[in-house]
Amino acid sequence: GENVEQHPSTLSVQEGDSAVIKCTYSDSASNYFPWYKQELGKRPQLIIDIRSNVGEKKDQRIAVTLNKTAKHFSLHITETQPEDSAVYFCAASNNDMRFGAGTRLTVKP
């Protein structure tokens, strides 16, 4: 089955800096790669997703890149704000969605 690795497990940045979170996946049949933000005690919320026929996608301060050959994808958050502080999960899906272990992002004011 699919195995998703995510790094780093914790990330602390200053407000205004960029944050990068990286994931790798094992199943070459996976074709959908969402990123979720989860605040404490809340449900995961989709922030951006990318499909395997696209290499990059951007939505305001958030971007995701996908390298299918290397089986890795990354989340980039620019101009970070304190409200970006949360746990971020990557996932890879080919029908059943498998999540990475999560990255706790702290943005210091």
Place this chain on the structure above:
Amino acid sequence: EPEVTQTPSHQVTQMGQEVILRCVPISNHLYFYWYRQILGQKVEFLVSFYNNEISEKSEIFDDQFSVERPDGSNFTLKIRSTKLEDSAMYFCASIKEGINNEQFFGPGTRLTVL
């Protein structure tokens, strides 16, 4: 905007008891999922359900677990004989169409097994 709902928000049970967690997916959605998240850990896939049958299940979803869509709105997860390690947050999710599209998550049910 329509949302996935789940009841109860918190369920406390004794080890060995049966529990049923309930979900109401968004009304025109066709694919339904259950996930588990042990406190401080990642979200784990349990099962997907489409066209009134299980389409995929993970290694976690053993014969202690079952799912059902008893009517046109509810989607339930039953754990027959709960164990301490079943304590977790259980999330339901649904997709409108196509398996690889945005999944809409419910608020979760926190299950505590004593």
